[in-house]
Structures are given as C-alpha cells and as structure tokens.
Amino acid sequence: MNVSVVVFTSDLRLHDHPPLRAALDGSRPVVPVFVRDPAVDRAGFAAPNRLAFLADCLRDLDTGLRERGGRLVVRHGDTVEEVCKVAAEADADEVHLAAEAGAFAHRREQRLRRALETDGRRLHVHDAVTTAVPPGAVTPASSDHFAVFTPYFRRWSQQPLRDTLAAPREVRVPDGIGSEELPSRNGAAGLSPGLAAGGENEARRRAAAWLRSGAESYEDRHDDLAGDATSRLSPHLHFGTLSPVELVHRARRTEGPGAEAFVRQLAWRDFHRQVLAARQDAARSDYRTRHDRWRSGPSAEADTEAWGEGRTGYPIVDAAMRQLLHEGWMHNRGRLLAASFLTKTLYVDWRVGARHFLDWLVDGDVANNQLNWQWMAGTGTDTRPNRVLNPLAQAKRYDPDGAYVRRWVPELAGVPGAAVHEPWKLSGAQRTALSYPDPVVDLPEGLARFKQARGLG
Structure with a gap:
C-alpha cells in the first residue's frame, strides 16, 4: 500500500x-x-x-x-x-x-x-x-501585500473560509519506523514559574470555556489589565494546537461585539503573516525606516536592563515586564506599553526589545512579535509612527485602581488606589519605606529626546 x-x-x-x-x-x-x-x-x-x-x-x-x-x-x-x-x-x-x-x-x-x-x-x-486566510490570498491592486490593516481586514472578512475537518478516527502507522523519546518539561531550567500547560486537549478546553463565558465581554474588557479578560489562546495558536480557521468559525457562531472583536485579533495575526511573507527581511530590518539613531552605550544598556527586570520606576511598565518573567506571557495592553516605553521613552532599538520578548514569550512568534514591535516603534505598518503611550495616562485608564500593579509589583502592594502608579509622589516616610526605584527617566525628558531624534522639534 x-x-x-x-x-x-x-x-x-x-x-x-x-x-x-x-x-x-x-x-x-x-x-x-x-x-x-x-x-x-x-x-x-x-x-x-x-x-x-x-x-x-x-x-x-x-x-x-x-x-x-x-x-x-x-x-x-x-x-x-x-x-x-x-x-x-x-x-x-x-x-x-x-x-x-x-x-x-x-x-x-x-x-x-x-x-x-x-x-x-x-x-x-x-x-x-496556521492561518485563517493564507498570505497572498487577498492583495491590493498595486502591491503584493497590504501595508495597512483596515483595508486588509475589510477584504479578509469577505474571504470565504474552508470548512473545518474532524479529527481522524484511525491513524495507521507502518511498523519499523524508529523514533526518539518524546521530550519532557520535567527538570527543564530557566522556565517561568507560572508557565501554562500546552497540548491540544488543554487548548480545546480553554477555547471552549472562553468562547462560552469570556467572548461576550471581550470588546469591553480586553484592555482591562487587572481583569485579565483576554482569551490567553495565543500560545496555542503559535504552536497550532488550535486551528485559526476553526476559531474564526466558532467565534462567528457565538456572535456579538465581543466575538467580532476577537475575530479582528485573529485577522491581525494573519495580517502580520502576509506582511512577513512578502517582506521577509522585516523580521530583522525596518519595514519603513525612520533613520533612527537608537541610543547605545552604558546608559542605554543600564536603562534596558532595568526595563527587562521590571524596575524602571514606572509601576505599570514594571508590572507588565514582571508578568512576562513569571508567566512567559504578557497582557496585550502591557506589551504595547512596554514596547512604547523602550522604543519611544528610552529610545532603544526595537530589536533589543523584540529579542527579550522572544527569550521569554511562550507565544514568541516571529511575525507577530517582530511586526508588533515595529508597529509600536513606528518603523512598521502603523500609520501614526510617532505615537507615544504615556505610561501614567495608560495606567489610569487601564488599571485605574492599581490592582494589576499590586499583583505584579509586591513592593507596592500596600499603596492604595491610583497612588500606586506614582510612588515618587508619596510622602517622605511612605516613599522611604518602599524598596522600589525612582524613574529611570522623566517622561517629559524622554519625550523631548524622542522628538528631537525623529526631527519633530
């Protein structure tokens, strides 16, 4: 046979x-x-x-x-x-x-x-x-890929998806084909202590539970850092223990604005893959150069180290970076904040941050990781390349009572309410009692440096 x-x-x-x-x-x-x-x-x-x-x-x-x-x-x-x-x-x-x-x-x-x-x-x-819509399946009239998400998403949404396939009932493997032992995570060094479990069974359990009880509120709550209302399915999409085609079909059957917002995130994933398929050098080079002269040397290295360890002095950024180290995963809003802070406020090369993320993220994916970093650095597909996310404004919007910060920055667990986002403003005795660093840079100083570097005045 x-x-x-x-x-x-x-x-x-x-x-x-x-x-x-x-x-x-x-x-x-x-x-x-x-x-x-x-x-x-x-x-x-x-x-x-x-x-x-x-x-x-x-x-x-x-x-x-x-x-x-x-x-x-x-x-x-x-x-x-x-x-x-x-x-x-x-x-x-x-x-x-x-x-x-x-x-x-x-x-x-x-x-x-x-x-x-x-x-x-x-x-x-x-x-x-590995995608819902293959790279190259939809293209604009004047290019081999879409460089802007919104028109891509419009065409992507109109693309018919193939039907999903059931798992086979029987798989017959010929005798005599040698195999090595299966790997195991037991005894592995350097793991995040809160690393989630992998595998298709776990993926399908998580997907079913989230589509049943989490998707409905996703549109309203997906940026709520403390609420942790995202699907957490990205590691399973990265390893393919879930089918993106099946997820789109199931989400669309769920209906509602939450399911629609989730499908839009799946489309972002396909968008980055069609960009990378057309521009493979974007994994390491600027998609759209801004002629940046990124900071280097001892000062930049010290700032980068503080950023990677979650001790920048900006609690919302540090909370996100510590979540990464503990779980091997980070809330998407946290990823945006961390990337903006490194590339815009500290003015450090996006490749440095992308490498750090790939060292820790269980869903570390070249297309999503590199192109999202470029999007935030302003060298990618973002139509507003000079946007800067102010960590204080973002903290007050997406972690208003400081619950996310207190979860991941235990030094600040005793600071009540929104005051946790600006510990340097606490009274002398309160501030002295905290084992938490001062900000590595003043936000106005970082913004001015970035604008000067980009020739914005």
Whole structure:
C-alpha cells in the first residue's frame, strides 16, 4: 500500500488538520513526524518556555495518535534530511506539510521539495493551516501585500473560509519506523514559574470555556489589565494546537461585539503573516525606516536592563515586564506599553526589545512579535509612527485602581488606589519605606529626546 508522511511543525493538533486528512486519504498508512531541528536552536528561537510548552504539545499529540492506533515519530537533525530518511524507511510516495510564512520556513520548504523530487516523491503544501486566510490570498491592486490593516481586514472578512475537518478516527502507522523519546518539561531550567500547560486537549478546553463565558465581554474588557479578560489562546495558536480557521468559525457562531472583536485579533495575526511573507527581511530590518539613531552605550544598556527586570520606576511598565518573567506571557495592553516605553521613552532599538520578548514569550512568534514591535516603534505598518503611550495616562485608564500593579509589583502592594502608579509622589516616610526605584527617566525628558531624534522639534 502507498504510504504518506505528515510533517508537523507549528500545527500540533489532530482536529482541523488538512495535511493529516489529505495524507490519510481514506485509509492510507501514514507516518506523523516531528523533527527537532538544531537550526532552530542556532537561530536563537529555542527559548526554555517554548521548549517546555512544545514538550507538552508533542506528548499530547502522541497520546491522541495512540488513541487512534498510531504514534508520533520524533527525530532530531536537519528537517529535510530527517524527513527524507523517514520517507525512505516507510517507502512513502508523498509528504504533506503546512505552509508557513517566514524566511526559514520558505527555505525549508524549497529544500524539502527538491530533495523529495530527487527521490521520486511528491511534496504537498497545504494553505490555511496556521492561518485563517493564507498570505497572498487577498492583495491590493498595486502591491503584493497590504501595508495597512483596515483595508486588509475589510477584504479578509469577505474571504470565504474552508470548512473545518474532524479529527481522524484511525491513524495507521507502518511498523519499523524508529523514533526518539518524546521530550519532557520535567527538570527543564530557566522556565517561568507560572508557565501554562500546552497540548491540544488543554487548548480545546480553554477555547471552549472562553468562547462560552469570556467572548461576550471581550470588546469591553480586553484592555482591562487587572481583569485579565483576554482569551490567553495565543500560545496555542503559535504552536497550532488550535486551528485559526476553526476559531474564526466558532467565534462567528457565538456572535456579538465581543466575538467580532476577537475575530479582528485573529485577522491581525494573519495580517502580520502576509506582511512577513512578502517582506521577509522585516523580521530583522525596518519595514519603513525612520533613520533612527537608537541610543547605545552604558546608559542605554543600564536603562534596558532595568526595563527587562521590571524596575524602571514606572509601576505599570514594571508590572507588565514582571508578568512576562513569571508567566512567559504578557497582557496585550502591557506589551504595547512596554514596547512604547523602550522604543519611544528610552529610545532603544526595537530589536533589543523584540529579542527579550522572544527569550521569554511562550507565544514568541516571529511575525507577530517582530511586526508588533515595529508597529509600536513606528518603523512598521502603523500609520501614526510617532505615537507615544504615556505610561501614567495608560495606567489610569487601564488599571485605574492599581490592582494589576499590586499583583505584579509586591513592593507596592500596600499603596492604595491610583497612588500606586506614582510612588515618587508619596510622602517622605511612605516613599522611604518602599524598596522600589525612582524613574529611570522623566517622561517629559524622554519625550523631548524622542522628538528631537525623529526631527519633530
């Protein structure tokens, strides 16, 4: 019988998985394979939090396959070489893979196609697996991608989505295909203590619970820092334990302004992928240069260190950065605040902040992370490149009674109400009693420096 190979990458699920369903093609034997590629480590993307979450996902995927009569084959090495070895061992005639954006994935796909064709095998690449709408599916008349979100979202919303696919009932894996042991997060060093669990079962449980009870109020509460009313599904979208196509369908069935706002966030995710697919250098270079001469040297390094450790002296920024260190995740409003503070108030290169986020975020995703950082730095797709988020104004709007700050900055837990956002204004004895730093920069000074650097007066 003909055999297929399915290569899992950032699509670690059984539900709504087009490559797996196509590979099975009725009842064909199939080899589900995941390759732990050292090139990911060398590129600096093997952060401890993501490796631990990945281990959860792979174990859950293997469990799901075994419940259906199959198993997951895990290999270590160059993805192209290992997939070709597996295909040869199984005498497979075809390999199925999900399409992904980004330079690394694009090069991997090209290399794999050439190598398989040399061996007389076919590669099938499937769209709309890691995105709801594939990059390039909608384009403006004058370009190969949309550079502004609103017109993209208008077209994206009109695009028909494919139907979702049920998880297969049976998966038959040929005998004799060797596999390494599944990785485990047990004993892993450098993890955030509050890191969430990974895996498709956990993803589906979270999604069902949130769509049932959280989506309705999402429009009104998604920026409420203390309320923590976001879906927290981004790590599962990053690893593909949830299908974005299925999530859009389910949210639209839920209806209401909250569900619509959530779908808009999923569209932002696709927007960044179509930008990165068209401009792969945007992962490391300015999408739109502002000719910045970012600060460097000891002073900038000290400010950056304080920012990364959550001790800038601005409680709302420090709370967000400490949440990142503790959970490997950060509220989206916190991400915007932290990015604005580093790039606009401290005037430090967005790449420094993006690297720090990738070191800790369990949902650390090149397209979303780099392009969101560029959006906030004013070098990306933002139509207001010089906007600056004032941390005090933002704190009073999105954490009015200071509950978020007191949760993550325990030194300030005893400061009541909104006073927690400006501890330097406390009376002498109160201020002296706090083990909390003074601001690294005055906000007017930081704003003036930024405006001068951008030639704004």
